Amino acid sequence: MVQAAGTRIGWRDLPAPVRRQIEDIVGGPVVEAVSQAGGFSPGTADRVVTADGRRAFVKAVSPALNTESAVLARREARISAALPGHAPVPRVLGSFDDGDWVVLVLEDIEGTHPRTPWVASEIDAAMTALAELTDVPAPSGLPPVSEAMREDFGGWARVAADPPAGLDPWEADHLPALIAAADRGLARLSDGDTLVHCDIRADNMLVRPDGRVVIVDWPWAATGPAWFDRVLLALNIVVHGGDPERVISGLDRSIVTDTFAGFAGYFRDRARRPPPPSLPSVRAFQRWQADELRPWLRREL
Missing domain, CATH: 3.90.1200.10 (Aminoglycoside phosphotransferase (APH), C-terminal lobe)
Structure with missing residues (x-):
């Protein structure tokens, strides 16, 4: 089996001003960030935890890493924000796009990917x-x-x-x-x-x-x-x-x-x-x- 994997950056690779904006959305300073495997974006895919225990899932990518990934991130932020709360999808906590970084902050879903082979x-x-x-x-x-x-x-x-x-x-x-x-x-x-x-x-x-x-x-x-x-x-x-x-x-x-x-x-x-x-x-x-x-x-x- 061939695994889907990009060469990801992590939370600490984000510029400090970007991290601070994300922390404002999550509601406190991030003290733990765990990068998630899978997918093809070279951007972050981190489960983060704040000092007071708030959790979120952070996706951030720059066009400098991959132009198409940034385009897709902008599209995902727009679509995710439009999905209703009763849909079986993560809630959007916030997003921003400063031209250099496209960031989407989502509810951190407690769970794991389905097992493969599928059961x-x-x-x-x-x-x-x-x-x-x-x-x-x-x-x-x-x-x-x-x-x-x-x-x-x-x-x-x-x-x-x-x-x-x-x-x-x-x-x-x-x-x-x-x-x-x-x-x-x-x-x-x-x-x-x-x-x-x-x-x-x-x-x-x-x-x-x-x-x-x-x-x-x-x-x-x-x-x-x-x-x-x-x-x-x-x-x-x-x-x-x-x-x-x-x-x-x-x-x-x-x-x-x-x-x-x-x-x-x-x-x-x-x-x-x-x-x-x-x-x-x-x-x-x-x-x-x-x-x-x-x-x-x-x-x-």
Whole structure:
């Protein structure tokens, strides 16, 4: 398994004025900061504790570390602030953007990521959280997921136009079918206006001590069909191990396969690019996900 990991800075790497602004939001001087693993941002991801025991989760990134990460942080701050209190998401305590640093301070959720390979109880808890999410009104200004995924789902067409060295023989022989499946998958995404997270993975969820799941990391939110996040959960289970049938039971199986094809093409196409600054493992992670989806596509297409 390839772990998702960026080269992170930590709390002490932030400029002192930025730390002071964060402490004003949290409500006191920070005496402990524990960096969290996972994800691809090179910025901070710290659980912090103040002298009087207040807790928060701090995300901060500078365009100097990675331009796209700063863009995503601004988007996440805007979307997170617009999500209602009853949604299964962390509460926003505050945020700011001084041009050099984009900072989001969130409720610190007591919990851990779902185990991988996925276990049945945590699959069911994730499904409950996704069902709750379908009742949350989408914030204004979100793009349709079909628009957000249009370029991504063209990955197999780009692979066919310029095949990478070492392309798997089955994929090379079935490029027309993979392109057609991804095209069908994209067309299906235009049906619906439900709030969708668009990046449902184990490392974007936290399981509370009582078993409930909270969904974190919101920069990719969009509107689309209610089944979309559910299929992404199934994709993550296929990649990491577990029982995807627990998630997709009752769905049109061709929807699942066509969506998987779209993402597999995205992963295969992106994996051949050079890694972006401060994100050395992202290409290996994408390549691994494409490899793990291949058995499903071979069986179902």
